[in-house]
Amino acid sequence: MATPHALSKTAPPVMPKSGTIHPVWVRVTHWLNALAAILMMLSGWRIYDASPIFKSFTFPPAITLGGWLGGALQWHFAAMWLLVFNGLLYLALNLASGRFMRKFLPVSPRAVLHDFIAALTGKLSHADLRVYNAVQKFAYLFVVCDLIVLVLSGLAIWKSVQFPLLRELMGGYDNARIVHFCAMSLMAAFIAVHLVMVALVPRSLLAMLRGR
Known part of the structure; x- marks a missing residue:
């Protein structure tokens, strides 16, 4: 009779769970x-x-x-x-x-670097869409923080008189505009990278559309 140790060596790999993602x-x-x-x-x-803000740069x-x-x-x-x-x-x-x-915690700089290198070399697994790798965790936490900065800096610009403390935390009205612009630029970069990742792993788009 085969021992449990022997059976563990010949057992098929565990497949990702089915159901709603x-x-x-x-x-x-x-x-x-x-x-x-x-x-x-x-x-x-x-x-x-x-x-x-930058006189030599405008959007088409x-x-x-x-x-x-x-x-x-x-x-x-x-x-x-x-x-x-x-x-x-x-x-x-x-x-x-x-x-x-x-989904998003824990995450560490070492794990992010490890998974980033794995992604660049094509060794990062996407077998189970339920599990976020460290790069995904960092990216989603980053965009949440970035959107918060966008809203706060936008308030400092829109209601500068009503929120003087927020305006001063941003370094004044003009600096708040720069913070808002930089946060917007980072969000645009996130969207671009996100679309590339979706193109590489189209199952992730289907999961966000139909749930599985």
Whole structure:
């Protein structure tokens, strides 16, 4: 009779569990957050062009949203409320369900570096979409923090008189505009990298659409 040790050597590898990967609330809030962030980014580029921080740099009108400054502001504020309320709901549900701790923590610089090198060399496994690697954990935590900075710096610009402490924490009105621009640029970079990753692992898109 084969010993348990021998059986463990010949047993087939454990396959990823079947079933739902992303519950409905994750998918709905994810897509609403994505919509709000993209609308804010495109309309923000039109607002930026009306008074550029860097005089030698503006965005082509064809990739902006709003048509003119007033229209862009309307789009921007509408998307802002969607992002704030939906983002708060997303964070609250993640924390209340324990998903935040399960999915995004723990993460360490060493683990991020290890998985980043593995990704560059094509050795990073995506067999089980339920498990986020360290690079994914870092990227998602980063974009959550970046969106918070975007909202706070936007408030410091929009309601500079009403939120003087927030304005001063940003280094003043002009510096708040720079912080807002940099945070927007980082979000655009995240979206670009995210789309590349989705193209490389198309199953991740299907999972976010149908849940499995």
